[in-house]
Structures are given as structure tokens and as C-alpha cells.
Amino acid sequence: MAFFLPSSVVGKTLVSFLSLLFFFLLVFFCSQFGAVNINLNDWLSLVTNSEQSQSGSQYVLWHLRLPRILFAICIGAALGLSGALTQGLFRNPLADPGLLGVSAGAACAVAVGIVIFADLNIRLPAEWRFWVTPVMAFFGAISVCFILDRVARWITPDSIAGLLLTGIALNALAAAVIGLCTYLATDEQLRNLTFWTMGSLSGSNWMLIIAIGVLFILAWWRLRKLVKVMNVFALGQSVATHVGVDISRLRMEITIWVALLSGFAVSWCGMIGFVGLIAPNFARAWLGGDQRRVIPASMFLGGVLLLFADTFARTMAIPAEVPVGIFTALLGAPFFILLLRSSRRQIS
Amino acid sequence: MDKLCKLRGLNLRLGTKGLGPFSLEIAQGERIAILGPSGAGKTTLLKLLSGDLKSHWGTYHFKGKVIQGWPLSELSRSRAALPQFADVSFGLLAKLVIALGRISIAGDSDIGEIIEQAARLSRCEHLLDRGFDTLSGGEKARVHLARIFAQLWDERGGLILVDEPLASLDPGLQIELLSSMKQYAFNRNHALVAILHDINQAMQNFERLILVKDGKMMGDIPSGVQAVPDLEGLYGVRLDMVNIAGLPPLVFPRAR
Numbered sequence: 001m002a003f004f005l006p007s008s009v010v011g012k013t014l015v016s017f018l019s020l021l022f023f024f025l026l027v028f029f030c031s032q033f034g035a036v037n038i039n040l041n042d043w044l045s046l047v048t049n050s051e052q053s054q055s056g057s058q059y060v061l062w063h064l065r066l067p068r069i070l071f072a073i074c075i076g077a078a079l080g081l082s083g084a085l086t087q088g089l090f091r092n093p094l095a096d097p098g099l100l101g102v103s104a105g106a107a108c109a110v111a112v113g114i115v116i117f118a119d120l121n122i123r124l125p126a127e128w129r130f131w132v133t134p135v136m137a138f139f140g141a142i143s144v145c146f147i148l149d150r151v152a153r154w155i156t157p158d159s160i161a162g163l164l165l166t167g168i169a170l171n172a173l174a175a176a177v178i179g180l181c182t183y184l185a186t187d188e189q190l191r192n193l194t195f196w197t198m199g200s201l202s203g204s205n206w207m208l209i210i211a212i213g214v215l216f217i218l219a220w221w222r223l224r225k226l227v228k229v230m231n232v233f234a235l236g237q238s239v240a241t242h243v244g245v246d247i248s249r250l251r252m253e254i255t256i257w258v259a260l261l262s263g264f265a266v267s268w269c270g271m272i273g274f275v276g277l278i279a280p281n282f283a284r285a286w287l288g289g290d291q292r293r294v295i296p297a298s299m300f301l302g303g304v305l306l307l308f309a310d311t312f313a314r315t316m317a318i319p320a321e322v323p324v325g326i327f328t329a330l331l332g333a334p335f336f337i338l339l340l341r342s343s344r345r346q347i348s
Numbered sequence: 349m350d351k352l353c354k355l356r357g358l359n360l361r362l363g364t365k366g367l368g369p370f371s372l373e374i375a376q377g378e379r380i381a382i383l384g385p386s387g388a389g390k391t392t393l394l395k396l397l398s399g400d401l402k403s404h405w406g407t408y409h410f411k412g413k414v415i416q417g418w419p420l421s422e423l424s425r426s427r428a429a430l431p432q433f434a435d436v437s438f439g440l441l442a443k444l445v446i447a448l449g450r451i452s453i454a455g456d457s458d459i460g461e462i463i464e465q466a467a468r469l470s471r472c473e474h475l476l477d478r479g480f481d482t483l484s485g486g487e488k489a490r491v492h493l494a495r496i497f498a499q500l501w502d503e504r505g506g507l508i509l510v511d512e513p514l515a516s517l518d519p520g521l522q523i524e525l526l527s528s529m530k531q532y533a534f535n536r537n538h539a540l541v542a543i544l545h546d547i548n549q550a551m552q553n554f555e556r557l558i559l560v561k562d563g564k565m566m567g568d569i570p571s572g573v574q575a576v577p578d579l580e581g582l583y584g585v586r587l588d589m590v591n592i593a594g595l596p597p598l599v600f601p602r603a604r
Contacts, residue, residue: 091437232448234437238400243499244424244452288479289438 019300023073030069030307033315036060071204072310072324073303074212075265076275080302081219082261083276084283084295088230089254090152090163093284094339096277097262100163101170102144103273106259106266107197108174109140111181114189138263144170145255199270199325201310208268215264219257223295226253230291272325274332275302275309281339305331350412352376352507352539358396358406367392367563369406376505377537379530381550381571384560385583390543391432391511393560397541398429398509410507421452426506428499430492430513432543439479442472442491449499458502466497469528471521485516493525497532508533510542514549526553547579547587548598573597 031038042058079097086095086102097103113136147170152163182193229250232240240247265272283297306324309331313324351373359368367389374380382390395401396408399415408415411426428449436445446463450456467473472490475483483491493513500506513529514522530553533540544550550557551571559567559582566582569575573589576599580587587599 088438093438229451231440231444232451234440235445235448236434236436238398238431239429239434241400241420242398242424242427242429243449243495244421246420284438289440290444294438 023303026304026307027066027069027073030311031061031065033311034060034065035318036065038065067206067209068201068204068310068314069307070209071212072201072307074209074216075201075269075272076279076303076306077216077299078212078261078265078302079272079275079306080279080283080298080300081295082258082265083302084280084291084298085230085254085258085261086276087280088233088291088294089251089258091233091236092163093281094164094277094336096274097141097258098271098273098276099171099336100144100148100167101174102141102148102258102262103266103271104171104174104178105144106137106141106263107271108177109136109143110267111178111193112136114192115181115185118189134264134267137267138259140174141263141266142256142259144174145259149251149255197271198323199272199328200313200321200323201269201306202314202321203268212264215260219261222253223257226250227292227295230254230295234289234291270323270325272306272328274328274336275306277339278332278335279305281335351409352378352411352505353397354407354409355396356407356409358403358408360392360396360401360403360405362392362401365563368403370396370565371406372558372565372568374507374539374541376539377533378539378556379533379554380539380541380556380558381554382541382543382558382560383547383550383579383582384566388561389563390560392563393558393565394429394509394511394541394543397507398427398431399423400429400431424452424499425503426500428496428506428508430496430508430510432511432515434492436480436488439481441476442478442480442483442494443467443476445480445491446476446494446498449495449497450501459498462498462501463494466494466501467491469497469532470494471524471528486518486521489513489516490521490525493529500536500538504536504538506536506538508538508540510540512543512545515545522549547601551575551599552596 028043031043036057038057038061042055042061045055045058046062082097086097086100087093089095110133113132117132148163148166152166155162155166178193178197182190185193229245232243232245232247235243237247262276279302280294280298282301283294287293287297306328309327310324313322313327316322353374355370355372357369357371359366359370361367370393382393384390392401396403410418410423443463446466447459450459450462463476464473467476470490470493472487472494475487475491480488480491493510496508496510500508508529510529514525517525526549529540529542532538540554542554544554554571557567557569557571557575557579558565559569559578561582567578569578576587576589579599583601584604585601586604587601590598590600592598
């Protein structure tokens, strides 16, 4: 099946090399913005010097700005990937983990975790505590995925409107539970909660980057095989079965990946909307509908998009920081309306 | 020689409607047309054969093995189906849609060549680089037909199920594609089961007619002039025979 893609190994290597180079330049470019000035010397000394002789700006670059930039790229890529997988899964260019309530489900589970479980005073070892949020978020996300899959297919199979309406209902439900949690929360819990409903990348650090790196390696290892087969989703369930693909198993695995990726993003950055919607649609407009291109391209575009949004968010009102979710929504909501317009034939 | 396909007393319920029993055997390389009025259950029968619908009672053996015992990927190497409507989302290129017919084959090195030949056979070689969503109804049907051709291109003795493959095509293409399908199936000893609306096409190109009405099988008869009284009963019309020198006899429907 390799003959549609950049034809040769050489072509593939070239594409990977160029995107890597692009990202290096982009990281350098975005590192220029911020409260502390970073110059080329700081970058050079990062490579040559060891830790002890760091100046102030080098410290900022290594401990704050670089992890922040890399984190934005990684989370953007995760959101783009989960958006592309969701759209492929539901055969629907309007599907997005945010719009369908998957992110809200994750945030809702986290809110329940913060407020209700905290009151139960369960004693956990310190190193487990770190994993409570992501695990809760994953279960929240995956529950919503399963509900969506069941309800939307059961009520209105293959209908865009049915899927989006189910998403609205689930979003409302999650919002209600989050609202209830805010009402019950103490002051400190409330501060934590606001973070999840707004979406911000300010929690970035090297450890999280390593964690998401591991997640990407696992995803690459599994999805490499699935991406090729994912194109059959476009043919619909019955034809997919005729050509010999066990679609329910495939669907289950993709669903778990969507939940893992959105759960991870939500548990560390809160709800950042619309990246998962925009990136795959741009990718499709750019390279066509073939999932083998759309999926890597969505990761690429998601990373770039969130990096730009976050660079704006953290530099616009120095020394304060605007939640990045506001920028992605400002960009995404009009885009969503345009998208609705172009798919109005399928909706009605 | 074992039959390719054996159905015994297949029954199913769709909502409040009971369909069946359907019992039939299909031999290798046979050409069968399913005929009947609209809404009679022709598509249901075809979907039972293709596995889209599961029967509630009865048994289905394929190549001597119960159908449930077949792994999907292996089954796709001997059974292909063309549904009446099959949309493709995301505007995939036609050649990718055709290639997806062979998705369950690992290390498929000849695929480029097979796609071109399959497309040529179903008269859509000029559409390969078009997005599926930009095609007309008839063009979509041809691309899907090419997908079926590609799927069983290098197999022998399989089963091809097609639901109204010629519905949205002009008369010239109808003739060409029907002969392509026959030639394709004949060369590979595939059995061909098709739902058709045109009685003449069915009689001229298929050896056996299965008549379906009111969710039941009304008959399973060899094709030919002697089938005319049964067909009159099936559709509730009169069929006049028209003989033109040099052509097979044609039937001409008239109200009773």
C-alpha cells in the first residue's frame, strides 16, 4: 500500500528531516518572545556549558521557556492526533474531542476527583497522588467515548447532527457536574478547578514532556499499523467488514487512544478547545483525505497551532498570562461555523 | 465437489416483519439473478449472503464450513459484496477506495497494477485520481465495482454479490459492465449473484433466477423462455415475447 505516499524511503526521510528542521527554527523563533530576553548566546551556552555556570536568562531558557515551548508542541500534537482519530472514527469532519464532550468528560472526572475524593480523605502514597488526575481524566474521557459510540449510533446511525447533539448533551451534563463541584469546593479546590475549565500550559516541566514523549512512542508503535487500516472507516461499517476488517476491535482500540490522549491533555492543561477540530481539517484540505497523511499532518499542524496560540497567550499581557484556551476558542469558533456551512448538505 | 455456499432455512425478523425462510445452494462459477418487486426482500437475501444481516434461525455454510467459523480477513479473500448505496467520507481518491478492497492482504506488491486493471475493467480508469465525493452516482458505482474486482482479482472460486450494480448507468455502460462482470467471474470461476430490475438482462446473462416476493423465496428456476409464467406471477404483469431475428427472445411487460 506504500505507493501513494511520498514515493520512496528517500522521500519520507526528506519530509521528516524538513519538518524537524522547521520545528528547530520554530522553537528558536518562539523562544525570543517573553518577559526575559533570550539571545543566541544563551542557546549556544546551553549546548556547551554545564549547569553550574548558568546566567539568569539561561536559567529561564532551560527551566521555563524551552519546556513550555516543547510542551505546547507536544500537547498540540496530542490534541491534533486525537482530533484526527475521532474524525476518522466517526467518519465525520465535525467530530472533535472537545465538541463531543470527551474533554469535558475528562475535566468532569477530574473535578469530581478534586472535590469529592479529597473530602473522603483517602490516604495515598505521594507518588501515587501524581497519577490520580490523569487516571481520573482517562476514565472520564473513555466513558464519554463509549456513551457517544452507543448513543449516537443507536439513535441516529451515521448522522452528523445526531452525533453533535449527543455531544451537546454530554457537554451539558459534564458542565453541570463541574458546576456542582465548584459549588461544593473549598477555596483552594476552586482555584484548582478554574485551571481545568480554562485551559493553560503553565504547568509545563521536563518530566511531563518525558511522560508525553513516552505516550507518543507507544502511540507511534501501535498506530503505525492501525493508520493504514483506518481508511476503511471512510467506507462505512458494512463495506469495511466485507473487505475483511474487524471494525469493532479497531474502533475499540482507536477509542482507547482518543481517551488516553485527550485524558492526558486535559489532566495537565485543562480544556483546550478546537485544536483537535482545526488541525485535521487543515490537514485534509492540504493533503487530501488519506488517513496515512492526515494523521501525521494533524499532529504537525496541531503542534504549530498550539505553539503560536500559547506564545500569544503568555506574551500578550506580560507579566500576567492569558489562558491559551481563550485564543484557541477565538480562532476555532469562527472556523467551526465555516465548517458547518460547508457541510450543511450532510447535516440536513 | 462441495457447493460454494449452502443456506438452510434462514429466517430473520426486521422490526415486525418476518423474512424467510431462504434455502438455496450456490455452485462454483454459477451466475444467479435475484428478481422480485420493490420491497420484496431481495436486498435482505443478498445481505444475508454477504453477512450484513445475521439470521435468527437456520444455517449458512460457506465452502463447507459454517460462516461463523470464518475469520473476516480470510472470508474477504473469497467473498466480495457491492452494496446498493455506499458512500465514502473525506473525499478519498478513487484509487485509494479501490485499493482498500485489498486491505487485508499483507505485503501486496502487485496492487498498483491490479488497481489499474480493475479500473479498466469497470470503465473507470479515467477517474482514479478524482476525489470520490466529486463523482456522479454512476461513476461512484463503477469505482465501487472496481473495488470488488480488485478484491478478488487473484483468487479463484469465490463469491461476488452485487446489489443493483447497473441502476445509475446509461444503457451503453450497462451492457459493457454486465459483460465485464461476466467475463471477470468466468475467468476466475467466481459465482456471481446479482439483484437486477431488468428481466431481459437477467434472462440473457444469468443461468438461474431466484424469485423473491413478500419476504419469501417464490421460486428458484433456470433462466429461459420457460421461466416467463413464473415471472408474470412474480411481478403481476403480462410478459409478451418478442422475437427479433438474430437476437435472443425479449420479453415486454404489459399491464394485466
